[in-house]
Structures are given as C-alpha cells and as structure tokens.
Amino acid sequence: MAKAEKKISSAFIYFFGSFGGILFGYDIGVMTGALPFLQADWHLENAASLVGWITSAVMFGAIFGGALAGQLSDKFGRRKMILMSAIVFMVFSVLSGVSPDMGETSAYYLIIVRMLLGLAVGAASALVPAYMSEMAPASARGRLSGLNQTMIVSGMLLSYVVDFLLKDLPGEWAWRLMLGLAAVPALILFLGVLRLPESPRFLLRKGDEEQARRVLTYIRKNPAEIDQELASIKETAKEERQVNSKTSWSTLFSSKYRYLVIAGVGVAAFQQFQGANAIFYYIPLIVQKATGQAASSNLMWPIVQGVILVIGSLVYMWIADKFNRRTLLMVGGAVMGLSFILPAIINWMMPNMNPMTIVVFLCIYVAFYSFTWAPLTWVLVGEIFPLAIRGRASGLASSFNWIGSWLVGLIFPIMTASMPQEAVFAIFGVICILGVIFVKTCVPETRGHTLEEIEEQGTNRGRVKAGNPEN
Secondary structure (H helix, E strand, C coil): CHHHHHCCCHHHHHHHHHCHHHHHHHHHHHHHHHHHHHHHHHCCCCCHHHHHHHHHHHHHHHHHHHHHHHHHHHHHCHHHHHHHHHHHHHHHHHHHHCCCCCCHHHHHHHHHHHHHHHHHHHHHHHHHHHHHHHHCCHHHHHHHHHHHHHHHHHHHHHHHHHHHHHCCCCHHHHHHHHHHCCHHHHHHHHHHHCCCCCCHHHHHHCCCHHHHHHHHHHHCCCHHHHHHHHHHHHHHHHHHHHHHCCCCHHHHHCCCCHHHHHHHHHHHHHHHHCCHHHHHHHHHHHHHHHHCCCHHHCCHHHHHHHHHHHHHHHHHHHHCCCCCHHHHHHHHHHHHHHHHHHHHHHHHHCCCCCCCHHHHHHHHHHHHHHHCHHHHHHHHHHHHCCHHHHHHHHHHHHHHHHHHHHHHHHHHHHHHHHCCHHHHHHHHHHHHHHHHHHHHHHCCCCCCCCHHHHHHHHHHHHHHHCCCCCC
8 A cells, every 4th residue: 555655646635735726726717708608598687686696506505515525624634624525516506507497496496405515625725735834844844835726726717718618519508518517626626636635744643653654755855854744744733732721702803813813814805806707707798798798698708807817826936035025905996996997987988998898907907817806815924823822823814714705706796787897897997996995904924934923023013003012
C-alpha cells in the first residue's frame, strides 16, 4: 500500500487538491447561460423574485456549507469532506437537471435543490484553500492560493463555454443539460481525490505521526525539511489548543482585536456588495436589457468575461508580491466604481448613448476586479487575523462574503425590474467607492509584515480608538 501511495506526485496532489475550485466556479457561472432558457421554459420573465431566488439559492446554501464543512473537516479530515462534497455536488446537479415541470411548483423545487447543492459549493470554497495551505510548502503558498483562484475562474469559463455550446438545443433541454453537466467535474474531482492523501496537519492532530511523515515525503524533498515541518506543525497545534481554550466569540470584539476583525470581515463583505456577481450571473440579461436582443443569443459575452477573469488571475500571480495589498485594492476599487458610475453619467448627458457602452464598462470592471478584489480579499483575510481569533474570524468573514453574494444575486433582478439598469450599477459603483474609503481608513497593510507585526498594529490601533494609548 505504501509503495502505491509513493507514486503520487506533488503535481497530482496540488492539481486535484485545488480542483474543487472548478466546481465552485462552474456553479457560479452555469446559471448565467441556463437562466434565459429556464425563464422562457417556465414563463418566469415577469417573476423577478423567483428568478432571484433560483439564481441565489446556491449562495444561500453556501453560507451554511462552508461553516459546516469547517467543523466536520476537523473531525473527519479534509480529504473525506472533499469527497463528500463531490458526492453531494453530483447528486444535486443531476436533480437540478431533471427538475419536474409542474408550473410554479417547479421553481420552488429547483430553489430547494440548489440550496442543498450550495452546501457542497460552500464546503468546497472552505475545504480547498484549507487543504492546499496545509499541503503546500510555505514558499509556495502565495502562488498556490493564486492557483485556487485560477481554478475558480477556469470553472466559470468552462461553464460559459458549455452554455454557449448547448444554446442551440431546444430550450427545455438546454438549461437542463447546462445544470446537470455540473456532475461531470464533480465526478472527476471524486475520482482524483480518492488517490489523494490526508493532510499531514490533520494526521498529526489525530496522533498518526508515521502517516503524516509519509505524506510529507510525497511533497517535500529534503528529509531535514520534513523533520522541521513536523516539529512546526506540532508546536502550532499545541498553541492552537491553548488559544482555543481561552477564546470565545466575544474575544473577536475586544479592543485588542476589533480593528483587525472589522478590517478583514469588511473587505470580505465589500468584495460581494460591490456587485461583481450581478455581472457573472446576469450578463446575458444585462445585454438583453441594454440592446433588446434575446438573452439566449448573447451567450458569447459570458465567455468574454470568463477569459478576462482567467487572464486577470494570471496577472495577479505575476504582480501579487510586487505591490502593496492596500494599493491594489484602492486602485482596483476606484476603477471598478467609475466603471459603474460613468455609464449612468454618460446616459444622463447623452440619452442616445450606444447601449453597448455599459457592457464595455462592465468588461473594464471585471478586468480590474479579477486581479485586485477577487484574489486579494482572501489573501488579506488569510494574513490579517491573529492566531487567537483566526478560526472564528475567518469563518465570520466567509459568512459575510456568502451573505453578500446571496443578496446581490437575489435583489439584482428585482432592482432592474423597478429602475433603469444604469442607476442600479451606479448604486454598486458608490459601494465600490465606499470600499476604497474603507480600505484607506480601516485596513492595515499586510504585505511584508509578519503576523505578529500585523497583530501589534491592531492592538495599537485598538488602544488609540479606545482613547487609552498606554494600556
């Protein structure tokens, strides 16, 4: 058995360790192309609330899936929970594709099924970064976090391409296949993860040092490095046990940590409330409203957005350690805000504006989002929280991020049904600018600083805010 395991290459481990991002991305993107056909098939063109719920149900389920998976993975292991997530994803993807046609009841069935599918999406979003961070050497964690982001946007692009290839099928078949085919990458993930080892951190926590050492031999070449890492993992686990016995949820809001918690959770929330998912979920409908062309004939635009996202993720991997986190977030947020606000101003000054102008500005928004707020949010969240509150604070940030994703997906069609599209995006643009102000005033720089230095910044800021700089 040991000999067979030793054939596992580090490239195989990192590829399938991050492959869960494909599932995450696919399900973010697939409804973009499926929705126009689903609306026509079930006559939901004037049911903005139902459309919002069908689209956002996955994110609602993900709010709970991430938290649940984090708890269960500490008990059963990262690998087993990724396998379970793949199974759940397969089952409910198929059930989405075979939704019964029973009038309005069908919409409620699909909403419930997609909520349950969201449990797997949320689990993947939590488990994949955790598994990758525990498998990767410290020197490669930045690049491998970029790999996870690339997998996510590649999954989105894959779903857009599948939607485009299936668009000429009869409408009732097109959306069903688009949703059902999500089971294919889930099956690939399941088969790949069957060969993956458990993370050495989890194995040591369970007292299996021999197996932990064996796993490290697959992904580390230097025996001295293996010994050093085992010792480091043991020491960290000991510190975490001591810390967890002394902290509670109220600790997050003590004067010592409040500043850092507000900074990390705020950035995670702003990432979604800035409106990116409104574009990713509804771009064919946005183009339809702008031009009058049928949404089902505009499925090339999601592919354009997907290509921009993939290129942006690669640009981020190139510039990640060349610029300060705050600089990238503020520049990105400013351009994103202007990309949303300028079309409203231009349309107000020139009512006969070319309707495709708004789509061009949306592409600019996606380009800057793809290499700033999209990846940097999770880099910053991973760096900003001290050990004493990291688990709870990271979970809180993730929950706020999913809540924002869910609300944007839910309310965007309702907003566009009641006000001009340019006005809706202008509102999101204002939120982008508020995000820039938030980063400027509330977020510390984490690039090039140790976790201890970041924690000291938070502690000192908390003292100043409390008006007690000496304590």
